Amino acid sequence: MTFSAELWDRGAVKVYDEIVRHPFITGLTDGTLSHDAFRYFIVQDSHYLRAYSRALTLVAARATDEAAVSMFARHAADAIEVERELHTGLLAQLGLTPADVDAAGSGPTTTAYMSYLTAVCATGTYAEAVAAVLPCYWIYRDVGKELLARSSPDPVYREWIATYGSEEFDAVVESVLAVTDGLDVGTAERERCHQHFATTTRYEWMFWDAAYRQLEWPV
Numbered sequence: 270m271t272f273s274a275e276l277w278d279r280g281a282v283k284v285y286d287e288i289v290r291h292p293f294i295t296g297l298t299d300g301t302l303s304h305d306a307f308r309y310f311i312v313q314d315s316h317y318l319r320a321y322s323r324a325l326t327l328v329a330a331r332a333t334d335e336a337a338v339s340m341f342a343r344h345a346a347d348a349i350e351v352e353r354e355l356h357t358g359l360l361a362q363l364g365l366t367p368a369d370v371d372a373a374g375s376g377p378t379t380t381a382y383m384s385y386l387t388a389v390c391a392t393g394t395y396a397e398a399v400a401a402v403l404p405c406y407w408i409y410r411d412v413g414k415e416l417l418a419r420s421s422p423d424p425v426y427r428e429w430i431a432t433y434g435s436e437e438f439d440a441v442v443e444s445v446l447a448v449t450d451g452l453d454v455g456t457a458e459r460e461r462c463h464q465h466f467a468t469t470t471r472y473e474w475m476f477w478d479a480a481y482r483q484l485e486w487p488v
């Protein structure tokens with residue numbers, strides 16, 4: 270079994286099932302998701318992508334071959350572009366400006382997820398960092414494809430779905446899976462990789478759940 274398949278088997282199979290039947294996800298395609306919840310999601314995702322991009326530069330810095338350095342550095346730059354283009358466009362359609370994103374600040378789940386990613390990428394090994402960022406790519410690709418197949422009556426949701434359900438994003442994810450499967454991991458390190466992968470997978474579910482409930486800091 271490949272390393273990526275092993276990670277998915279142990280850390281993501283059950284959670285992925287919960288994700289695709291979460292009311293935030295089903296609501297994107299059956300028309301029941303409120304624009305308020307989606308607005309919260311895009312605002313929080315803007316904060317998330319800023320941290321994610323910086324985490325990817327840490328993965329790039331830890332990479333042991335040039336091709337991987339170049340790939341993760343490119344993805345870091347692309348994540349900023351997605352934040353600038355996709356989000357700015359969607360936010361405008363939802364009646365928000367970049368200033369509203371800054372004013373909203375990052376919510377509890379966003380902050381926790383960003384902090385975990387940043388910590389692992391800053392202090393873990395190269396393999397640990399790859400395992401921590403992999404669910405971000407992989408789950409969005411699979412959810413994107415699933416949503417594309419289901420289609421949506423809402424043009425705003427369709428635009429978001431088209432980005433992650435695209436052939437281009439699929440190719441990006443396949444290249445990261447190839448890097449994952451080529452990693453040379455020690456026994457103890459392997460267990461830490463499983464732990465990181467399972468944790469960030471959980472945070473992916475929590476991120477959608479926070480948006481669905483429009484979770485705010487309790488105090």
Ligand SMILES: Cc1ncc(CO)c(N)n1
Pocket residue numbers: 314317318404405406409473476
């Ligand atoms: C929370 C989250 N995870 C993954 C992605 C895709 O990179 C994203 N945009 N947001």
Ligand SMILES: Cc1ncsc1CCO
Pocket residue numbers: 343344345347348349351405406441
């Ligand atoms: C993973 C990811 N998500 C949004 S942009 C990006 C980097 C590759 O396009």
